[in-house]
Amino acid sequence: MHSTPQWVSKLQALLDGRPTYEAPVRFLGYNLDNPVGLAAGLDKDARLTWTSWSIGFGFTVVGSVLPYPHRGASVKVLERLPDGALVNRLGLPSEGARRVAWRLELSRPPFPIAVNIAGLEPSDYPRVARATCHVADWFEVNISCPNTREHSTFEDPRQARRILRITRESACGKPLLLKIPPTRDPDLIAEYAVAVREAGADGVVASNTLKTRVNGVQAGLSGPPLYPTVRFMVERLRELLPGDKVVVAVGGVDSPGKALELLEHASLVEVLTVLLYHGPGRVREILEGVSKAMARR
């Protein structure tokens, strides 16, 4: 991932030609070719935006981005499980916000790019927002951060609200979405919805990976086992939030049918594990299925 120079990706896109998957949507004031995007975690440092564009995604998410360079977990884990799922423990490696901003200033493909922000302490979030708001179309605020200086994640809804509030002040008016962990607890989902409304944020991304343990260390589970929970969450969130707040679905989408089911309640769908596990061909099947189904409507 780190060794791919950006001009190679760009050349590749030009040579391949970007396939068009037409299912136009308007989202937070932006026009997207289609509502399917790459989720945070693969393109941590904005090195692969042209690759993401050339696959045919309607938008992409870079990050999570920290304000300073951070090497992440000393021993990184990324393992396949037999059912299409992955476990990962990367520990938020980041080249830092200034480097990400510089890369996006230099070259960016013609589709929306969201910046996903993480932090080891609450004050990290506004620092990333300030450094990248001129290159971000919207922000995702990732509160499921391991190894925080406060020795807990920021997943408590009150803490999330506080982080959203201070980040909003540094986001130059760019939309801010709260990315939440997976849960089937309806009260907790409702508390996140309240946090978003009270902080004046623009919506929710559901969800991050499920916490699990691998060989005694904490890791995140992604892929198909997440799907039923994410479906439950986006249905609840759409009921709870007013129409001017957006819901973005992410977790376990590995077919056009699952993407379309989530799009009944969510404005956009993001994918990641399906790309890592099955490759870009499967992602293009999802993009094609979604665009054909939406054209028939």
Ligand SMILES: Cc1cc2nc3c(=O)[nH]c(=O)nc-3n(C[C@H](O)[C@H](O)[C@H](O)COP(=O)(O)O)c2cc1C
């Ligand atoms: C290898 C890997 C790294 C990830 N890194 C991040 C991250 O840095 N920030 C974040 O908000 N989510 C991260 N995620 C979570 C994904 O963005 C997504 O929410 C989750 O994997 C569920 O979607 P999926 O089942 O399509 O992968 C990561 C996931 C994986 C598999």
